[in-house]
Amino acid sequence: xxxxxxxxxxxxxxxxxxxxxxxxxxxxxxxxxxxxxxxxxxxxxxxxxxxxxxxxxxxxxxxxxxxxxxxxxxxxxxxxxxxxxxxxxxxxxxxxxxxxxxxxxxxxxxxxxxxxxxxxxxxxxxxxxxxxxxxxxxxxxxxxxxxxxxxxxxxxxxxxxxxxxxxxxxxxx
Numbered sequence: 001x002x003x004x005x006x007x008x009x010x011x012x013x014x015x016x017x018x019x020x021x022x023x024x025x026x027x028x029x030x031x032x033x034x035x036x037x038x039x040x041x042x043x044x045x046x047x048x049x050x051x052x053x054x055x056x057x058x059x060x061x062x063x064x065x066x067x068x069x070x071x072x073x074x075x076x077x078x079x080x081x082x083x084x085x086x087x088x089x090x091x092x093x094x095x096x097x098x099x100x101x102x103x104x105x106x107x108x109x110x111x112x113x114x115x116x117x118x119x120x121x122x123x124x125x126x127x128x129x130x131x132x133x134x135x136x137x138x139x140x141x142x143x144x145x146x147x148x149x150x151x152x153x154x155x156x157x158x159x160x161x162x163x164x165x166x167x168x169x170x171x172x173x
Contacts, residue, residue, distance in 0.1 A: 003040055003056045010038050041096065047078045054082020059094035059142070064101070068118035069130075072138040096142035097134055103127055103147070103155040103163070113149050124162040131167050143167075 001020040008016045009030040018025040041059035044050065045067050053060045060079055067075055080090040101120030102113050113121055120130055134140040145163075147155040167173075 003042075003052075006038075006040065010034050039094075041094070045075060050075055050078035051082035051085070054079040054084075054088070054090070054093055055086040056082075057093060059096055061096040061098065061142075061144075063098035063146070064118040064120065065098075066118070069134060069138060072134075072140070076139050094142055095140045096144065097140040098144045098146045099127070099131070100146045100148050101127075102149050103145070103158045105154060105158055107154070119148065124158055124166070127159070127163045128166040128170070131163065132170050135167075135171055 001018075001023045004020070005016075005018055005023055005025060008018060008025075009028065010033065011030075012033045014029065016025050016028045016030060018028075039058040040056070041061050042049065042053040042057040043061045044053065045062055050060065062072070062075060076095070079093055079095070083090045083093060099120055100118065101122075104121065104123045104126075106123075113119075120127060122130075131143055134143070145156060145159040
């Protein structure tokens with residue numbers, strides 16, 4: 001209901017009425033309409049939330065720390081199920097993945113961290129390989145780097161300057 005209300009408030013309607021089970025609006029007067037459509041992304045990983053996202057959202061954002069890659073197929077199936085319930089093509093929902101981990105750089109101050117499920121730990125080339133796999137095999141299309149240890153600025157720079165160009169070259173984007 002909250003997502004439906006947001007979309008109504010962002011429309012060009014001058015007055016919004018909504019009667020839901022949890023929320024009601026009677027003659028709400030939203031401000032000016034946005035200059036462009038506002039995309040709604042949902043963060044959540046339970047099957048019910050993912051089906052809701054498939055029905056209502058423009059995108060879903062998952063994190064490797066909560067949803068390791070081996071769990072992605074089941075999560076994608078739940079999103080697809082929700083999309084089918086709303087007669088939406090599964091491709092209408094963007095799929096983002098927060099990549100938690102450490103980009104190991106050839107520098108003395110690079111932290112040495114033990115790998116664990118859902119955490120990417122490796123040099124830029126390893127990140128390129130993993131992202132390509134997430135894109136091609138696991139249907140993820142948007143990636144956010146989330147350094148969990150070490151110099152975050154250097155890792156984000158390495159992601160932007162080394163990983164992203166290599167991925168774009170590999171997938172033709």
